[in-house]
Amino acid sequence: MAVKSKKLNLKDKYQYLTRxxxxxxxxxxxxxxxxxxxxxxxKITDWSQWEDPFRLTMDAYWKYQAxxxxxxxxxxxxFAQNNGHQNISDARYVNALKLFxxxxxxxxxxxxxxxxxxxxxxxxxxxxxxxxxxxxxxxxHSQTQQHAMSHYNKHFNGLHDAAYMHDRVWFxxxxxxxxxxxxxxxxxxxxxxxxxxxEYVLTNLLFVPFMSGAAYNGDMATVTFGFSAQSDEAxxxxxxxxxIKFILEQHEDNVPIVQRWIDKWFWRGFRLxxxxxxxxxxxxxxxxxxxxxxxxxxxxxxxxxxxxxxxxYGIRPPKYxxxxxxxxxxxxHQLWGTFYQYSQATNFHTWIPGKDEMDWMSxxxxxxxxxxxxxxxxxxxxxxxxxxxxxxxxxPQLCQVCQVPTLFTEMGEPTKLSHRQMKYEGERYHFCxxxxxxxxxxxxxxxxxxxxxxxxxxxxxxxxxxxxxVVQKYYHINIGEDNFEYxxxxxxxxxxxxxxxxxxxxTERAKRDAA
Amino acid sequence: MSQLVFIAFQDNDNARYLVEAIAEDNPxxxxxxxxxxxxxxxxxxxxxxxxxxxxxxxxxxDVQEMLIDVISIGGNVDEDDDHFILQWT
Numbered sequence: 123m124a125v126k127s128k129k130l131n132l133k134d135k136y137q138y139l140t141r142x143x144x145x146x147x148x149x150x151x152x153x154x155x156x157x158x159x160x161x162x163x164x165k166i167t168d169w170s171q172w173e174d175p176f177r178l179t180m181d182a183y184w185k186y187q188a189x190x191x192x193x194x195x196x197x198x199x200x201f202a203q204n205n206g207h208q209n210i211s212d213a214r215y216v217n218a219l220k221l222f223x224x225x226x227x228x229x230x231x232x233x234x235x236x237x238x239x240x241x242x243x244x245x246x247x248x249x250x251x252x253x254x255x256x257x258x259x260x261x262x263h264s265q266t267q268q269h270a271m272s273h274y275n276k277h278f279n280g281l282h283d284a285a286y287m288h289d290r291v292w293f294x295x296x297x298x299x300x301x302x303x304x305x306x307x308x309x310x311x312x313x314x315x316x317x318x319x320x321e322y323v324l325t326n327l328l329f330v331p332f333m334s335g336a337a338y339n340g341d342m343a344t345v346t347f348g349f350s351a352q353s354d355e356a357x358x359x360x361x362x363x364x365x366i367k368f369i370l371e372q373h374e375d376n377v378p379i380v381q382r383w384i385d386k387w388f389w390r391g392f393r394l395x396x397x398x399x400x401x402x403x404x405x406x407x408x409x410x411x412x413x414x415x416x417x418x419x420x421x422x423x424x425x426x427x428x429x430x431x432x433x434x435y436g437i438r439p440p441k442y443x444x445x446x447x448x449x450x451x452x453x454x455h456q457l458w459g460t461f462y463q464y465s466q467a468t469n470f471h472t473w474i475p476g477k478d479e480m481d482w483m484s485x486x487x488x489x490x491x492x493x494x495x496x497x498x499x500x501x502x503x504x505x506x507x508x509x510x511x512x513x514x515x516x517x518p519q520l521c522q523v524c525q526v527p528t529l530f531t532e533m534g535e536p537t538k539l540s541h542r543q544m545k546y547e548g549e550r551y552h553f554c555x556x557x558x559x560x561x562x563x564x565x566x567x568x569x570x571x572x573x574x575x576x577x578x579x580x581x582x583x584x585x586x587x588x589x590x591x592v593v594q595k596y597y598h599i600n601i602g603e604d605n606f607e608y609x610x611x612x613x614x615x616x617x618x619x620x621x622x623x624x625x626x627x628x629t630e631r632a633k634r635d636a637a
Numbered sequence: 638m639s640q641l642v643f644i645a646f647q648d649n650d651n652a653r654y655l656v657e658a659i660a661e662d663n664p665x666x667x668x669x670x671x672x673x674x675x676x677x678x679x680x681x682x683x684x685x686x687x688x689x690x691x692x693x694x695x696x697x698x699d700v701q702e703m704l705i706d707v708i709s710i711g712g713n714v715d716e717d718d719d720h721f722i723l724q725w726t
Contacts, residue, residue: 131718132700175714178701186704193705326709330645330674337673345673349647352708360714410672424711427640431713431725 136177141170144247156245162308165373169246173364176357183255187262187354194266194350201343202273211339211407213278213617214608218336218405219271219344220280220470225297225397226328227267228288230351232301233316234260240309252361256317259354266350270343278613280469280604287469290584291597292575293397293461295525299572300394304387306568310369311383317362319387323425325355328398331416335406363428370435377436382564388440389557392449393524399454400461403483404475412486414450422447442557448533451487455495460529462502463514467589469599471608474503494536511607515589517576521554522569523561528554546570642712642723643678651706658689674708683712685721 130138147155159166200206210216234257241253268284275281288294304315333348369376399413421443429439440446462472475483480499483491502512518527519541532538542559543552546566553559562569578584585596593599603612618624644659646652648670656675659666666679677683690698700721712723 133717175716176701176704177716178704182701186701189705326711330676330709331671334672334674349674349708353647353704353706356707356710357704359710363713423641424643427642427711427725430640 132177135179136174139179139181140174140251141247144250152245156243158243158309159245162310163379164308164310164369164376166246166369167372169244169248171371172246172248172368174248174252175360175364178255178357180251180255187258190350190353191262191266194346195269197346198270198273198343201270206340206342207274207277208620209340213613213620214471214473215339215341215405215407216274216278216613217280217470217472217608218332218401219274219341220278221397221401221405222344223267223271223281223284224287224291224294224469227264227271228285229297229301230260230264230267231285232298232305234258234264236260236301236305236312236316239305240312243309249365256354256358256361259351259358263347263351263354266347270347273343277616279600279611280471280613282600283598286598290575291469291599292467292579295520295573295575296397297394299525300390303390303568313362313365314369314380314383315387315390317358318366319362319384320391321355322359322362323388323421323428324391324395325352325359326420326424327395327416329355330420331411332398332402332406335402335408335410338408338410339406366432366437367435370432370437374436381437384437385441385557386561386564389442389446389555389561390524392442392446393526393554393558396453396457396526396530399450400457403454403486404458404479407479409479409482412483413454414486417447417450441560442555445533445555445557449530451490452494452531452536455483455487455491456529456531459495459498460518460527463512464518465606466513467593467597467599467605469597469604471606471611471613473608474499474506490536506607506609513606517579517589519552520574520576521558522551522572522574523558524554525572525574526554528552530554640681640725641678642681642683642710642725643676644683644710644723645674645676645708646706647708648673648675649706651702654690654693655685655703655706658693659683659685662686662689682722682724684723687719 153160207216237253237257237260241250241257244250244253271281288298304312307315329348329352333345333352336348337345366380369380402411402413402416403409425439425443429437458472461468462474465472480491480496484496487495505512518529520527528539528541530540532540540555541552542554542556543550544559544563545551546562547570549570551562551570553562575584579587579592584592586592590601593605594601599605608614646655652675656668656677659677660668662685663677663679663683666677666683669676669678685700685703687698687700700716700718703721710723712725715722715724
């Protein structure tokens with residue numbers, strides 16, 4: 123056996139290449155260099171207690187990331203060269219990618235900006251290095267996602283202007299405002315929001331079962347970028363957990379501050395992920411796991427284990443988790459039902475699920491689907507068959523905090539709309555839930571500034587007062603190509619021609635009639 | 638209440654050895670095969686040992702190589718030159 127070359131062990135290497143690269147400032151005061159470290163009230167007494175369990179140093183980081191990129195781009199090339207888009211389960215699936223590219227990929231870029239910023243704001247070297255690596259990871263995710271989906275952009279509509287849409291389109295203000303809220307908070311709140319609540323507690327729901335679903339629907343490019351991104355995520359999640367433990371161990375005064383952030387950011391993340399619930403249950407033609415099953419595994423089970431571990435610091439589970447747990451039986455259906463009505467204003471198509479899909483939902487949601495949601499779809503399908511495809515022309519009331527239309531129902535009362543309102547300095551504000559109202563009450567001066575798309579349209583700030591002008595001119599959504607019903611859309615026709623069928627195909631029509 | 642740790646890998650050739658090594662060193666672990674991925678969960682603790690991996694692979698193996706194939710984890714991480722441990726304390 124070859125003699126092992128003498129090299130530093132992991133702990134020493136990490137010490138030399140991370141902590142020992144930092145220095146104590148002498149001609150400037152530390153407080154002037156890191157001015158944002160105190161104002162949130164978090165007390166740090168000893169930065170040297172910061173632990174990075176992966177002990178990843180910059181040299182190893184580049185080595186492993188380079189290897190991940192090589193594997194990833196080999197698959198992208200193979201996917202494009204072999205016209206991989208022709209092998210997906212059904213073109214309806216591509217609509218999930220449209221939502222991903224406009225709703226999620228820009229968040230990766232926002233995360234890059236966020237970590238680059240907070241990485242400058244901590245006086246501890248370990249935290250700065252971890253944030254620097256994560257900033258580079260997030261930039262990579264944003265880029266690889268755009269590269270992966272650029273192939274689909276050659277063959278399908280609605281993928282042509284994602285970054286532009288992200289800043290303007292009504293439902294994209296939900297993800298955008300989520301990250302803007304986090305990035306405009308202090309550095310410790312940002313880490314609690316993104317590293318802990320979002321990365322550790324919630325992102326598994328997007329990147330694990332949804333990506334596994336992408337594979338099951340024949341999309342090798344997406345599953346590969348998803349899992350490649352998530353492999354960085356394993357590091358980010360570890361950072362998220364260490365951040366929380368570090369802050370809590372530093373001073374007991376930090377506990378109530380962190381608890382409030384956990385309550386807030388769990389709820390903000392849960393509302394954001396309602397988009398993923400719909401992607402999983404409705405936009406994956408081949409089903410892997412329902413949203414409620416994913417929620418049980420990745421939140422109730424894994425989150426339960428996590429919060430049990432944090433009990434010793436005096437942390438309890440998020441305040442409104444019971445509401446979220448109850449909502450797992452409803453949110454995907456309530457959200458899809460809403461998007462179905464507003465397809466005239468989205469860059470993706472919607473449709474009534476086929477008979478097999480509805481049966482799957484009855485099986486996965488035995489208490490709720492047949493009782494509350496199937497009748498609605500059957501009604502809309504009938505209307506559509508009679509030439510009256512339903513579109514709702516009234517703009518929805520948005521929640522002042524999460525910016526989701528007030529479409530969700532009360533816990534335990536699935537026919538009662540959840541709505542709260544309050545007055546602040548003479549103005550009335552509306553909320554989707556008690557939780558969002560709570561968040562507002564604590565920082566009203568922040569949330570009164572929210573850019574609510576519906577209000578902006580009515581105020582005349584979106585290039586016109588009617589939906590058609592806003593959609594075309596302000597959103598850059600091509601009317602009749604990107605939006606409206608899936609059945610009969612250009613994407614649908616293109617897919618039928620790929621599969622060698624005409625749009626008059628009898629089986630297609632029969633399927634539509636059955637629905 | 639049960640407190641599970643978990644790790645998920647891409648279902649690829651590298652991961653095959655990782656899964657074999659984990660199954661050997663953690664006989665209580667439950668291995669779930671899902672599309673394109675393998676998820677392994679265990680009560681409280683899961684360990685990957687470098688020594689077992691090197692036996693399986695027939696070559697030297699750096700614990701950090703698992704970073705290439707891992708998808709996600711749940712639990713507190715303890716890593717050094719000889720092992721990668723996930724645990725709830």
